[in-house]
Amino acid sequence: MGRLIYEGDEKVDIEDRALTHLQLVMTAKLRRGEPFAFSWANESSLGGGRITVWVHAGSALAFKYFGSRQPSINRSWIDALAITANSPGGLRLVPEPAETPPQGGLEVAEAS
Numbered sequence: 618m619g620r621l622i623y624e625g626d627e628k629v630d631i632e633d634r635a636l637t638h639l640q641l642v643m644t645a646k647l648r649r650g651e652p653f654a655f656s657w658a659n660e661s662s663l664g665g666g667r668i669t670v671w672v673h674a675g676s677a678l679a680f681k682y683f684g685s686r687q688p689s690i691n692r693s694w695i696d697a698l699a700i701t702a703n704s705p706g707g708l709r710l711v712p713e714p715a716e717t718p719p720q721g722g723l724e725v726a727e728a729s
Contacts, residue, residue: 622679623670629657634688635710640680641690642698642708647674654707669707691716 619636622628631639646653652673659666672678693714702708 618683620679620681622681623655623672624677625679627668627670629668630660631657631710633682633684635713636680636682637688638691638694638698638713639708639710641695642702643672643678645699646702647672647676650674653702655702656707656709672708693717 618630619633620628620630621636621639643653643655652671654669655672656667656669659668670676691713693716694711697711697714698708701711
């Protein structure tokens with residue numbers, strides 16, 4: 618179980634594989650200078666409810682992983698997360714879709 622830490626104050630535990638995909642979408646948007654909202658549900662042990670933070674180039678983000686291995690990347694999940702990040706409601710974790718093979722029979726190189 619990984620952890621996303623925003624501004625050193627807000628924290629949310631997210632499974633390592635999901636956190637990796639969120640990190641790829643978040644860093645891509647920030648590299649392009651695109652701020653966005655990110656929302657998640659609070660655990661009931663923390664009082665429940667939902668938190669939304671505004672993520673921008675000056676935000677302090679930390680991605681802490683429990684495991685030491687980089688999980689395989691599902692391009693379909695990256696696309697699904699990017700759609701939410703570009704919506705008025707902002708980025709939110711969506712279930713992982715089945716991976717679709719690249720078109721044209723060519724392998725897509727993963728960024729490392």
